[in-house]
Structures are given as structure tokens and as C-alpha cells.
Amino acid sequence: MIYNQSFFIDLILWRCFIIKQDLPINEQIKASKVQLIDENGEKKGLISLSEALELAYDKKLDLVMVSPNLEMPVCKIMNYGKYKFEQAKREKEARKKQKTFEVKEIRITPNIEQHDFEFKAKNARKFLEDGNKVKITLKFRGREMNYIKLGEEVLQKFIEELSDISVPEKKPVLEGKNMFIILAKKADK
Numbered sequence: 672m673i674y675n676q677s678f679f680i681d682l683i684l685w686r687c688f689i690i691k692q693d694l695p696i697n698e699q700i701k702a703s704k705v706q707l708i709d710e711n712g713e714k715k716g717l718i719s720l721s722e723a724l725e726l727a728y729d730k731k732l733d734l735v736m737v738s739p740n741l742e743m744p745v746c747k748i749m750n751y752g753k754y755k756f757e758q759a760k761r762e763k764e765a766r767k768k769q770k771t772f773e774v775k776e777i778r779i780t781p782n783i784e785q786h787d788f789e790f791k792a793k794n795a796r797k798f799l800e801d802g803n804k805v806k807i808t809l810k811f812r813g814r815e816m817n818y819i820k821l822g823e824e825v826l827q828k829f830i831e832e833l834s835d836i837s838v839p840e841k842k843p844v845l846e847g848k849n850m851f852i853i854l855a856k857k858a859d860k
Contacts, residue, residue, distance in 0.1 A: 695736045696751050697724060705736070705746040717743065774853070776806045781815050781822040788825075792832045799837050799856045808851045809843075822850050830854070 695701075700720060707715040707723050710732060727734040727748045735754070738745035775798040777791050795805045807829050809822045826843045830852070837854040844851055 694751075695739070696733045697727070700734065700736050700744070700746065702736075702744045704743075706743050708737075708745065708747040710748045723748075770802070772803050774804045774806050776808055778808045778810060779825065780810055780812065781818055781825055783825060788828070792829060795829070795833055795854065796836060799833065799854065802856060804840075804856075805833075805837070805854045806851055807854065808849055811848045811850070816848065819845065819850070826850065826852050 702720060704717055704719055705723050707718050707726070709715055709726070710730065715726075723734050723746055730748060732748050733751040734746050735749055735751055736744055737747050775795075777795055779787075779791060783791070791807075795807065798805050807826060809826055811819070811822060815822075823843055830837075830839050833854060836857060838857055840853045840855055842852070
């Protein structure tokens, strides 16, 4: 079957501008002979590129190089637009199934009162039960920088209070006037 030149130009322009290509298709394939797989997945053997292109055009499908092996490249006859659509759909489903979490922050001071401590611990527990991580930031103001041990004790008290549901990711870290710790939910067994 013989096609005119405008058909190929239209086909190339349509494919290049509409579909973002990852694999070489149709005239972009530079090999002289290819291992061909038809649209049903059956192996057709080693044939010339022109024969493979003609078979693909007869079926109104694309010839796509799926394996660019130097000795024997493998090409498959398929609808490339449909293939890309299905691939995007699979990636979208995979992103939906990924577990995402946030890092919730709770700010305290070294001389926190008991009621405030209980309230903040209750909020931290709720965040952890929702599957989020909790960053407890202890801010030192003024002369409180002289009492870093007191800040470590408050953070240790938080760790003990939430030890049934969480584990600390690392020891308390002092950065400037802030000391913080990140708590993550314990792994379910």
C-alpha cells in the first residue's frame, strides 16, 4: 500500500505535538531490521523496518520501539496514544495509593504548666493517631538559654507521655534558641 507524502507529514506533526514521546515511534526508528511483535503480542520474527511500518500503517496503528537493543531492536505494533493514556492512568492510581503524611508542629516553652502540657500532649496524640508525624519545638527566650537541661527534661516528658503510641526519630536537637524532637507513630505489628 502506498501513502502520499502529506499523509506522513500530518501523521508526524500530529504525533509530535500531541503526545509527549518517551519511545521512538514510526519514522523515528533508525534500525534496518527489527524483531516485530504484533498488536496481539505474537512474535513475527526479524523483518525489515519498511515491512514493519507497512504492517503498522495497514492496521492504522504505530510501530513503537520497546527495546532499543543494538543487535536486534524489538518493535511492537500498538496504538501509542492509548498506551500513553493507560500508562498515565496507572501512575495516577499508584500516586493515590501512596501514603502521605504531614509533620504537625507543637510549640512549647521550658516552663510549661501541667494543664498546658496535658493539652499539648493530647493534641500530639491525636495527630499521631491520624498518621502524621509530630515536631515538638521548645523555644528558649532570654535567660532560659541557661536552662537547656530543663528543656531536655520537658521534651523527655513528652516522649514518655506518648511512648505507647510513638517513637522519637532522633534525640532532642538544639538549633539556635530552639530545641526540637520529631515523633513518629509506632509501626503496626
